[in-house]
Amino acid sequence: MIGFVGLILLGVLFLTEAYAQKEVRYEDWTYDKQVASVQLYKGKNELSYPVLELNQPGLLTLEFDELGKEASNLTASVSLCDADWSPSSYFATDYYEGFTYEPINNILMSSNARIPYIHYQYSFPTSGRFKKSGNYLLKVYRDNDENNLVLTRRFIVIEDLVNITTDVGFTTNTAERFRLQAVNFYIQKGAVDLLDPFAGVSVCVMQNFRWGTMRAGLKPAYVYTDKLEYRFDSQNDFDGGNEYRFFDLRNLINMTGRMRNLSITDSGMFVSLSEDRVRNAVNYSTEPDFNGNFYVGTYQTPDRDLNADYAHVQFLLRMTEPLEDGDVYLFGAMTDWRPQERFKMYYSFEDKCYHRTVLLKQGIYNYEYVVWNPKWKKPIPDEERLEGSHFETENSYTIFVYYKSPSDRAARIVGLRHVNYYD
Secondary structure, X not given: OOOHHHHHHOOOOHHHOOOOOOOOOOOOEEOOOOEEEEEEEEOOOOOOOOEEEOOOOOXXXXXXXXXXXXXXXXXXXXXEEOOOOOEOOXXXXXXXXXXXXXXXXXXXXXXXXXXXXXXXXXXXXXXXXXXXXEEEEEEEEEOOOOOOEXXXXXXXXXXXXXXXXXXXXXXXXXHHOOOEEEEEEEEEOOOOOOOOOOOOXXXXXXXXXXXXXXXXXXXXXXXXXXXXXXXXXXXHEEEOOOOOEEEEOOOOOOOOOOEEEEEEEOOEEEEEXXXXXXXXXXXXXXXXXXXXXXXXXXXXXXXXXXXXXXXXXXXXXXXXOOOOOOEEEEEOHHHOXXXXXXXXXXXXXXXXXXXXXXXXXXXXXXXXXXXXXXXXXXXXXXXXXXXXXXXXXXXXXXXXXXXXXXXXXXXXXXXXXXXXXXX
8 A cells, every 4th residue: 555655755745735826816715835724604613604694793703724833924805796706896995894904913823733833813893894795705915915815715794685485305307316406495575676586686506505516697487476486497406416525633642533544753643544435336325424514623632723733644545447537636625625736636556546645634524536627617526426416415505695786886695595405
């Protein structure tokens, strides 16, 4: 089996990857190779979605690490976007009361970590308030230079002005009955006039709060005097997918969970996980998961942010031969929900498996294996090829109702509903 030293020599260490792109991207993106474990969530629940309600109390929290011993001068700013995530033409004073940029002052050095890092935490809004609902982009940059980007993250501010009722269940496509899930719903008219749903109203649905899965611009099948009905449309159908794989990295003293090997040296910790196998021909099996998310934590110390260490984690996917039409990637919230070069798997003909070693902070992680080819036109990688798709899979869905009146320069979010498939 492939040794850890050999994997490192192949260039699998996180520190060696460079991000050349610095132009702002209006999506979740990490621009700096030294930045890791980025999370944006509501309140104190790091598995929650980054959603605020307009004129209601609540904070969003951004946390991330910068590998190394030297802290940086970082600034966070927010900007309003339109429904398609293009920048709005509003001035900052139109959508925010207060300063739209602030220094990140909550900075702490890791304690007793073999791989040192600086931990940053930023909560907002603390000294101002949002004046408009809609799509927002959070930007973090160095030395007051907005062109020296560190990361960007999407979040939303909503108004509760319409009611959404859901009917999530089986697809009407009988040929795909065992692999698809249908998200049918009604929008009941409330404080916003939706009499012309084909003009100012835009309805979107996403799976597991992944922007890459969003189905945008849905149109109603039926328009009633008091509600709009969205059903019997292929755009409402989603691949059920599979429950995510997981591993527990909270204990780096003793081998636990799915660890196959644990090695501790002066240069760091190395963990090899039990090998995985392709699941596309396996019947559905109920497994608890975080819908692809991850949670930072450790058993040994109380302060998870500063005492959790980083480890080089080796993944193994058993396959008798490599794929010819695409590459295999690790995929999940830990990869920003996109195929990244540092999460690309490499095939070993000697061992008959794909392998990759990546640097991860202690915690619990969900992940899956996807197939991706840059030549493909579709926006997301192929998740079914290696994982399968089942109509029974537990997924969460989020329905957005965007509304843009003739006087608005960016769409408002006037309704939002989270629903679980088993609700």
